Amino acid sequence: MNSRSISFRLVVWYAGLLAVIFSALFALLYLNVRLFLINDMSQSQVRRTQQVASLLLAQPGQAGQIATEAKEWFQPETNDRFIRISHTDGTVIYVSGAPIDGSFDPRKVPAIGDSSEAEFSRQVQLSGGEILMVTALKYTSPGNQDYLIEYGASLDPVQTMLNRLFLRLAVGLPLAIILMTAGGYWLIRRALAPVEQVTRAAERITQHNLDERLPVSNTGDELERLSISLNRMIARLNDAFQNSKRFVADASHELRTPLTILRGELENMAEDPRLGLEWRERAASLLEETERLSRIVEQLFTLSRLDAGEAQAEWARFDLAELARSTAEQMNLLAEDKRISINCDAGQPVMVEGDRARLKQVVVNLLDNAIKYTPKSGAIQLRIQAANGHAVLDVEDNGIGIAADVLPHVFERFYRVDQSRSGESEGAGLGLSIVKSICTAHGAEVGVVSTPNVGTRFSVKLPLRKN
Amino acid sequence: MRILLVEDEKKVAEIIERGLKAERYAVDICHNGREGWEMAAAYEYDIIILDLMLPEMSGTEILEKIRRKNQQVPILILTARDAMNDKVKNFELGADDYLTKPFAFAELLLRVKALLRRGPVNRSSILRVGDLEIDRLSQSVRRAGKKIDLTAKEYGLLEYLATNPGRVFSRTMIIEHVWDQSFQGLTNIVDVYVRHLREKVDDAHPLKLLRTVRGVGYCLSDEVAA
Numbered sequence: 001m002n003s004r005s006i007s008f009r010l011v012v013w014y015a016g017l018l019a020v021i022f023s024a025l026f027a028l029l030y031l032n033v034r035l036f037l038i039n040d041m042s043q044s045q046v047r048r049t050q051q052v053a054s055l056l057l058a059q060p061g062q063a064g065q066i067a068t069e070a071k072e073w074f075q076p077e078t079n080d081r082f083i084r085i086s087h088t089d090g091t092v093i094y095v096s097g098a099p100i101d102g103s104f105d106p107r108k109v110p111a112i113g114d115s116s117e118a119e120f121s122r123q124v125q126l127s128g129g130e131i132l133m134v135t136a137l138k139y140t141s142p143g144n145q146d147y148l149i150e151y152g153a154s155l156d157p158v159q160t161m162l163n164r165l166f167l168r169l170a171v172g173l174p175l176a177i178i179l180m181t182a183g184g185y186w187l188i189r190r191a192l193a194p195v196e197q198v199t200r201a202a203e204r205i206t207q208h209n210l211d212e213r214l215p216v217s218n219t220g221d222e223l224e225r226l227s228i229s230l231n232r233m234i235a236r237l238n239d240a241f242q243n244s245k246r247f248v249a250d251a252s253h254e255l256r257t258p259l260t261i262l263r264g265e266l267e268n269m270a271e272d273p274r275l276g277l278e279w280r281e282r283a284a285s286l287l288e289e290t291e292r293l294s295r296i297v298e299q300l301f302t303l304s305r306l307d308a309g310e311a312q313a314e315w316a317r318f319d320l321a322e323l324a325r326s327t328a329e330q331m332n333l334l335a336e337d338k339r340i341s342i343n344c345d346a347g348q349p350v351m352v353e354g355d356r357a358r359l360k361q362v363v364v365n366l367l368d369n370a371i372k373y374t375p376k377s378g379a380i381q382l383r384i385q386a387a388n389g390h391a392v393l394d395v396e397d398n399g400i401g402i403a404a405d406v407l408p409h410v411f412e413r414f415y416r417v418d419q420s421r422s423g424e425s426e427g428a429g430l431g432l433s434i435v436k437s438i439c440t441a442h443g444a445e446v447g448v449v450s451t452p453n454v455g456t457r458f459s460v461k462l463p464l465r466k467n
Numbered sequence: 468m469r470i471l472l473v474e475d476e477k478k479v480a481e482i483i484e485r486g487l488k489a490e491r492y493a494v495d496i497c498h499n500g501r502e503g504w505e506m507a508a509a510y511e512y513d514i515i516i517l518d519l520m521l522p523e524m525s526g527t528e529i530l531e532k533i534r535r536k537n538q539q540v541p542i543l544i545l546t547a548r549d550a551m552n553d554k555v556k557n558f559e560l561g562a563d564d565y566l567t568k569p570f571a572f573a574e575l576l577l578r579v580k581a582l583l584r585r586g587p588v589n590r591s592s593i594l595r596v597g598d599l600e601i602d603r604l605s606q607s608v609r610r611a612g613k614k615i616d617l618t619a620k621e622y623g624l625l626e627y628l629a630t631n632p633g634r635v636f637s638r639t640m641i642i643e644h645v646w647d648q649s650f651q652g653l654t655n656i657v658d659v660y661v662r663h664l665r666e667k668v669d670d671a672h673p674l675k676l677l678r679t680v681r682g683v684g685y686c687l688s689d690e691v692a693a
Binding site: 256262263266268281283290294297333357 | 476478479483485486547567568569570571572573618620637638639646647648649650651653655656660662663680681682683
């Protein structure tokens, strides 16, 4: 999962908040239960001391009698309880024996200090580490004798219960957080799913299908508004694109007439015997530039026509391998001139559907490009094959190659790998963008891989059948 | 020979007129569509050169009107528009040829001549330029009686130049005739082929027939240069 996605961040916040709130709630619960258990214990012990007082001390009796009765009535040893009855001066009348479970030693329970209260509870830690809760009651008998009755029990059962509660909370808390987080994640994903759809639809829209729009859910929520706003933006983009395309088409169109005039006048001058040789040479030089200008205008016009989708004008079914072979043959002399060999590997017929003249231009431009950027005595490999419903055309050279940082730009209009090359009279950096436009019009992909000083390979992947 | 030129761009019209007059054609010029149609209807012309984008009446409209009168006059369309459907539409309406701007005047002249003769510029099966002999039937070439072996493209280029000896052919014209539109913009291919052709045709002879006209193109001529 993307750690920066909204759903991830929301879930993390959600889980964090849950952990804090639940921890606080659980702590509160634990403390309350503890308080309740201890209070409960001390209250029941208060009742016990009062029972001891009313049963044993209400009638005056001997110390021995009190002890026997205490044993009989309360059986502190069997019940793991502690009972001690003493006079206020500290003389012990009775103390219970060691409990059956041996959890504490009654003789070790320290004597109570002075307290003004008539009845109170305290927790006593014995030297063995056991904690006892002891409740004391000051009692004055009808015979006007003062007694101190102490009733106690080990806190162990309470602690065990609290420990068990703590354990359950400690296991339950993460489990609850995990469950709620998972549920929250599911909810968020569900809520954000339309965003994902809008994103995917938006990604499908490129400069070539700007007339398409995003699906708008009729829910009246934020997402509907988002889709509508995005659609408006795409519409504005489309307008801008159409304007720039129209501009290129109009400009290349409008340039034709002045170019015709320039060319005509210069042709006259270049061949006018009345002018001196130097002037005719100058006119000829201007004429060369005019021709170059005409070629650029022509290529721009070709591009704007391709953009307007006019490549489909002459759609036919033909053998791409044959086209590649014949084109390579026609270009061969150009390569031979630089002692470059063109090796054409196109034995099997590969039938494709498309505009033959346009696709031929793809082969011509790619071969021309390869010849231009391959040094003398190099080699060019032209390969046509059919694979997975596609015709694949590869043009591979062992030339100077293209640096990785400029590689993504080679199909851009007027882009030149080497700026110093702009002085050359041929081309304007439009050849490869024409290749790209023709490929796009045919639903084909064109790609390039290159290693500087090793070579470059251009690949065109053309569907065997028109979609 | 009388030619009607309907072209609203005055400078373009002027250049064409000058060139045609130098070739001793009589030229009438109109700068708008209505006038052009009136002239075409009123006089007998040997050829009409028609721009498509005209004020008052479009070239296509004039073309339609002339053809409705069933006139056999050859019509050459001149336009900045070259979208495929336009081309098809104008041929359907009865245009005989089509030239897109910017064009070389040499090409316009060639087309005009071809239309006036109503057929290939030179139909004879043997073309001769000086001591160079091209047999179109067997596609064989001899110079001073000696056979020269040429590849198909070299032969095509030489034959094309030989159809109009002394006339300059632009690289664009050569590419369109000998290769095809796909090679448009690849003018250096013409230079390479001409160089190879020179090696085979001219190198062994003092009189060079294949000539470069700088900035314009190439021509085949046996005239001794001044």
